[in-house]
Amino acid sequence: MEGLKKDVIRHVVSSLGSDYASKSAYNYYNALALAVRDRLIDNWIKTQRSYYDEKAKRVYYLSLEYLPGKSLMNNLHCLGIYETARKAMSDLGFSLEDLAEQEWDAGLGNGGLGRLASCFLDSMATLGIPGYGYGIRYDYGIFHQVIEDGKQVEQADNWMRVGNPWAYERGQHLFPVRFFGEVKNWTDEYGRLRHTWTAGDTVLAMPCDMLVPGWDNHHVINMRLWSARSDVEFDLDFFNTGNYLGAVEEKIFDEKISKVLYPSDQIEEGRELRLKQQYFFVTATIQDILRRFRKKHQDMTELPQSVAIQLNDTHPAIAIAELMRILLDEDLLDWEVAWDICVSTFAYTNHTILPEALETWPVSLLERMLPRHMQIIYEINARFLREVERVARSEDCGQLCHRDLDHLKQRVSLIQERPIKSVRMAHLAIIGSHSVNGVAALHTELLKARVFDDFQRLYPQKINNKTNGVTPRRWLWSANQPLSRLIASHIGTGFVRNLDELTQLEPLAADPAFREAWRAAKLENKQRLQAYIKRKLMRELHTEHLFDVHIKRIHEYKRQVLNLLHVVTAYNRLRHGQAADFTPRTVFFGGKAAPSYFMAKRIIHAINAVAATVNADSRVNDKLQVVYLPNYCVSQAERVIPATELSEQISTAGMEASGTGNMKFALNGALTIGTWDGATIEMAQAIGPELLFIFGMREDELVSLRQHGYNPMLYYHGDEELREALDMLRSDAFSPGQHGLFAPLVDNLLHGGDRFFVLADYRQYLGAQQDVGRLYLDQEEWTRRSILNAARMGFFSSDRAISQYAREIWDVAPMAGLQNGKGA
Numbered sequence: 108m109e110g111l112k113k114d115v116i117r118h119v120v121s122s123l124g125s126d127y128a129s130k131s132a133y134n135y136y137n138a139l140a141l142a143v144r145d146r147l148i149d150n151w152i153k154t155q156r157s158y159y160d161e162k163a164k165r166v167y168y169l170s171l172e173y174l175p176g177k178s179l180m181n182n183l184h185c186l187g188i189y190e191t192a193r194k195a196m197s198d199l200g201f202s203l204e205d206l207a208e209q210e211w212d213a214g215l216g217n218g219g220l221g222r223l224a225s226c227f228l229d230s231m232a233t234l235g236i237p238g239y240g241y242g243i244r245y246d247y248g249i250f251h252q253v254i255e256d257g258k259q260v261e262q263a264d265n266w267m268r269v270g271n272p273w274a275y276e277r278g279q280h281l282f283p284v285r286f287f288g289e290v291k292n293w294t295d296e297y298g299r300l301r302h303t304w305t306a307g308d309t310v311l312a313m314p315c316d317m318l319v320p321g322w323d324n325h326h327v328i329n330m331r332l333w334s335a336r337s338d339v340e341f342d343l344d345f346f347n348t349g350n351y352l353g354a355v356e357e358k359i360f361d362e363k364i365s366k367v368l369y370p371s372d373q374i375e376e377g378r379e380l381r382l383k384q385q386y387f388f389v390t391a392t393i394q395d396i397l398r399r400f401r402k403k404h405q406d407m408t409e410l411p412q413s414v415a416i417q418l419n420d421t422h423p424a425i426a427i428a429e430l431m432r433i434l435l436d437e438d439l440l441d442w443e444v445a446w447d448i449c450v451s452t453f454a455y456t457n458h459t460i461l462p463e464a465l466e467t468w469p470v471s472l473l474e475r476m477l478p479r480h481m482q483i484i485y486e487i488n489a490r491f492l493r494e495v496e497r498v499a500r501s502e503d504c505g506q507l508c509h510r511d512l513d514h515l516k517q518r519v520s521l522i523q524e525r526p527i528k529s530v531r532m533a534h535l536a537i538i539g540s541h542s543v544n545g546v547a548a549l550h551t552e553l554l555k556a557r558v559f560d561d562f563q564r565l566y567p568q569k570i571n572n573k574t575n576g577v578t579p580r581r582w583l584w585s586a587n588q589p590l591s592r593l594i595a596s597h598i599g600t601g602f603v604r605n606l607d608e609l610t611q612l613e614p615l616a617a618d619p620a621f622r623e624a625w626r627a628a629k630l631e632n633k634q635r636l637q638a639y640i641k642r643k644l645m646r647e648l649h650t651e652h653l654f655d656v657h658i659k660r661i662h663e664y665k666r667q668v669l670n671l672l673h674v675v676t677a678y679n680r681l682r683h684g685q686a687a688d689f690t691p692r693t694v695f696f697g698g699k700a701a702p703s704y705f706m707a708k709r710i711i712h713a714i715n716a717v718a719a720t721v722n723a724d725s726r727v728n729d730k731l732q733v734v735y736l737p738n739y740c741v742s743q744a745e746r747v748i749p750a751t752e753l754s755e756q757i758s759t760a761g762m763e764a765s766g767t768g769n770m771k772f773a774l775n776g777a778l779t780i781g782t783w784d785g786a787t788i789e790m791a792q793a794i795g796p797e798l799l800f801i802f803g804m805r806e807d808e809l810v811s812l813r814q815h816g817y818n819p820m821l822y823y824h825g826d827e828e829l830r831e832a833l834d835m836l837r838s839d840a841f842s843p844g845q846h847g848l849f850a851p852l853v854d855n856l857l858h859g860g861d862r863f864f865v866l867a868d869y870r871q872y873l874g875a876q877q878d879v880g881r882l883y884l885d886q887e888e889w890t891r892r893s894i895l896n897a898a899r900m901g902f903f904s905s906d907r908a909i910s911q912y913a914r915e916i917w918d919v920a921p922m923a924g925l926q927n928g929k930g931a
């Protein structure tokens with residue numbers, strides 16, 4: 108402890124240039140972070156060296172998004188110095204919790220996809236897998252959400268304004284990134300046509316490294332984030348021609364590339380800057396990967412034995428064309444050889460079946476910005492369609508039939524003609540990869556049967572499932588110390604590395620003393636949340652209420668509106684005196700809406716309007732409260748999830764690819780009210796469906812309802828309580844003076860076809876909520892189920908997910924000596 112204290116003081120003085128006697132929490136947080144980073148960097152260097160020494164096969168995880176959240180607490184826990192740090196900082200006059208508050212969340216992602224990437228890096232580090240995360244260091248991460256007059260207002264997230272003590276900026280290792288320009292043809296000595304891309308504009312990519320430690324194993328992997336730097340300073344002519352301001356403007360223009368994260372999820376943003384970001388990221392990453400590979404290899408055909416590249420959705424899929432370009436134009440390989448290398452190296456993870464989220468890029472844009480890549484994509488397509496034709500005409504063509512060949516070719520082509528001629532990035536990713544995976548069993552089945560059914564017939568081995576997982580280090584140990592300590596006191600700490608060990612809790616569910624201790628831990632978390640809400644929102648929570656929580660991005664398919672209709676119905680019953688047996692509850696909502704997503708923003712407004720009415724109504728507000736948690740983010744989830752008793756996972760069946768919040772809640776002892784969707788299905792199967800509150804129509808039932816003509820008006824006319832709730836929303840019951848404010852929400856349900864089947868599931872949802880309320884009155888039974896839920900969540904560790912990727916997709920093994928945890 109004395110060592111850590113000395114290091115912190117030294118950093119306050121010599122790294123931050125401050126007087127250690129002036130007790131600034133900001134300085135002491137930064138100094139502590141630097142002292143922790145010192146303890147990581149030796150192991151990071153040793154880890155990187157060991158990859159070279161052992162000629163290890165490396166895994167590169169390419170993701171435009173990461174959501175690491177805060178690093179301090181996680182790193183202290185991984186290093187096993189949390190207690191030491193707590194005492195050291197207390198001696199210096201600080202509470203560690205307060206210092207940790209100084210850190211800004213690294214919000215370099217939108218939601219589940221970005222958070223999954225961060226969980227996966229944590230697991231690679233813990234399992235000893237030679238992995239690297241690659242991404243973009245956005246200057247502005249996901250916007251900061253404030254609620255003003257009930258509405259979402261976006262503020263810039265200038266997360267690095269106060270510096271980032273965790274990152275190493277490596278300004279000396281810059282990689283050139285080129286755009287535009289033209290392609291020249293030439294003939295090589297064997298008479299083969301060759302191509303050279305002479306690009307117009309150049310910017311530079313600068314690496315910023317963040318260290319990702321494993322759990323108690325000395326293995327530290329790298330997350331390398333690229334930041335755009337202008338090459339203007341390198342081009343002295345610019346300055347020497349006297350156009351100083353022009354040169355500076357150009358510099359600012361170049362550096363715009365990594366300025367801001369696109370804040371939309373589940374919708375493709377067809378903007379030129381977004382494509383620039385993608386290519387900027389991809390080419391810098393591929394150059395770095397090949398630089399490392401070429402240190403030990405000359406023969407490019409050995410690449411797939413040394414390198415696996417995982418594409419996190421299609422956002423980095425242009426990497427396939429980029430690697431082809433390098434192999435063809437720079438290494439001068441033959442097409443077939445280059446293509447084999449690519450397919451064997453790449454693998455692609457799909458995260459959505461929503462058609463509006465499948466990425467396409469206009470051919471005209473690609474031709475201008477990346478002309479050589481567009482040529483390569485055309486060539487990939489031509490060869491692929493010839494292959495499709497060959498397979499279709501062959502005898503064993505299965506369900507393919509050459510009468511339909513033209514249609515089939517149109518459907519699978521990399522190019523779609525309408526509404527504008529564009530490249531389908533998912534098709535490029537599928538064809539250019541040896542593995543295509545979905546993120547939960549149902550999602551993968553839907554990929555095979557619906558979205559990519561043609562590809563499933565063409566390549567029956569390619570599409571596979573890897574159900575998501577979450578890291579127990581952050582989402583149980585670090586976020587929920589009260590519960591973790593209780594668990595550890597009975598079964599030891601092995602579960603942090605091997606989550607299956609939680610099954611040892613099962614017999615304890617029958618032990619009344621253990622149940623009481625479990626409830627006490629939950630209550631401690633509820634009180635902690637209560638204190639936080641009081642500080643931030645100046646609201647008093649009732650900890651004896653059932654804490655019912657719905658936090659995630661706001662999206663119609665996630666159906667926050669269904670939850671809201673339940674709240675309005677409960678409010679009506681209480682008002683009308685029809686709910687004598689109502690179990691008191693506080694309903695929490697939280698989540699960001701894409702700034703351009705009108706309906707999602709209106710949903711936030713409606714939630715806040717209902718909350719204002721309910722909370723102000725003294726007839727009901729001792730029994731029902733509604734809280735909107737502004738600016739939902741990773742660190743907020745770490746506070747809220749441990750305090751949650753009921754987890755809302757109520758997406759339209761078939762629409763949530765997996766969900767990962769669902770796993771974090773159950774792991775922390777919340778019971779789930781949910782639909783038969785995404786990974787919630789597998790959770791119900793692992794836990795026992797009777798221990799969750801499952802309701803609603805299943806995916807196949809919705810398909811048939813749609814086919815037979817779904818009429819939401821039937822539900823409206825047939826259900827008095829539903830009608831009352833909808834009419835109140837449509838009138839100005841919750842928006843006095845602003846008549847019609849929420850009419851778009853209601854009209855969308857009643858007259859817009861209710862695409863997400865809110866009305867179809869309303870009655871069953873109410874029934875399930877009734878069951879929840881009843882069970883909560885029996886605290887012994889509730890607690891028993893809570894314990895069993897957590898005990899059976901072992902499968903949903905990201906360690907299990909990553910082990911499967913490593914074995915079944917990447918063909919990589921953990922580093923020697925790290926398989927069983929502890930490193931040398």
Ligand code: BZD
Pocket residue numbers: 217218219220221223371372373374458459464546575763764765766767785
């Ligand atoms: O990915 C999410 C899915 O919706 C979840 O069901 C799933 O659990 C997680 C992890 O697999 N998808 C996203 O989060 N998608 C995005 O954030 C995104 C971002 C940019 C563009 C498109 C989608």
